[in-house]
Amino acid sequence: MTTTRRARLLEAPLSVDACVEAVKHAGAGGICVFIGCVRDHTLKDTSAGPQSTVAVVKLDYEAYAEMAEKVIDGIVHDAEARWPGVRGFVQHRSGTLTIGDLAVVIACSAPHRAEAFAACRHVIERLKEDAPIWKREHGEDGVTWVGLGP
Amino acid sequence: MVTLLYFAAAREKAGISSERLELPAGATVGALLEVVRARHPALAEVLPRCRIAVDQAFTGADATVPDGAEVALIPPVAGG
Numbered sequence: 001m002t003t004t005r006r007a008r009l010l011e012a013p014l015s016v017d018a019c020v021e022a023v024k025h026a027g028a029g030g031i032c033v034f035i036g037c038v039r040d041h042t043l044k045d046t047s048a049g050p051q052s053t054v055a056v057v058k059l060d061y062e063a064y065a066e067m068a069e070k071v072i073d074g075i076v077h078d079a080e081a082r083w084p085g086v087r088g089f090v091q092h093r094s095g096t097l098t099i100g101d102l103a104v105v106i107a108c109s110a111p112h113r114a115e116a117f118a119a120c121r122h123v124i125e126r127l128k129e130d131a132p133i134w135k136r137e138h139g140e141d142g143v144t145w146v147g148l149g150p
Numbered sequence: 151m152v153t154l155l156y157f158a159a160a161r162e163k164a165g166i167s168s169e170r171l172e173l174p175a176g177a178t179v180g181a182l183l184e185v186v187r188a189r190h191p192a193l194a195e196v197l198p199r200c201r202i203a204v205d206q207a208f209t210g211a212d213a214t215v216p217d218g219a220e221v222a223l224i225p226p227v228a229g230g
Binding site: 036061062063064066067068070092103104124127128129130131132133134135136145146147148 | 155157158159161196199203206208222224225226227228229230
């Protein structure tokens with residue numbers, strides 16, 4: 001038995017339109033889209049100051065692709081079970097990205113907006129916790145794996 | 151025989167992205183990690199921060215590693 005896969009890891013630029021198309025249907029009255037982009041700065045991980053930032057030039061995304069798709073697919077199916085009527089789809093990049101590039105696109109449709117927003121929020125938060133994807137920042141402070149600490 | 155996968159910081163520290171290891175039958179994830187620690191001293195700092203996936207599902211240290219399994223070291227993730 002096959003079920004529709006709700007997640008794609010891509011080495012090419014992401015498509016917001018493709019994600020929206022994947023969740024559009026006659027009963028969907030609202031579609032919520034979250035787009036994560038590469039930012040030009042990151043918080044400095046030191047005691048120097050709580051809000052001091054360093055410039056970021058580019059990011060390398062590395063993924064355990066098969067597992068990442070499986071994990072994100074599971075998260076989307078979980079959201080669809082929690083909020084009846086929701087349909088979700090996710091694209092996530094791997095490879096080298098520069099400022100402004102799309103890193104992740106999440107689209108969730110639902111009969112009404114509240115469920116679409118809630119499901120979309122759920123998917124991005126859980127994805128950030130569990131999807132086996134890593135990013136290496138190239139900044140003015142050198143090259144660091146995000147989340148690993150000093 | 152199991153296949154070990156190293157990603158991100160773990161891959162850089164180990165200096166390899168994968169290797170195959172022979173394990174005694176019934177070995178646990180914890181026992182496998184001891185083998186990994188001994189083989190790759192450079193992983194000492196990263197290893198305690200890694201989660202472990204067996205056949206692409208997160209698992210605990212007490213779980214048994216089946217023969218032929220694909221075991222991945224998952225350093226702190228940063229997707230999105």
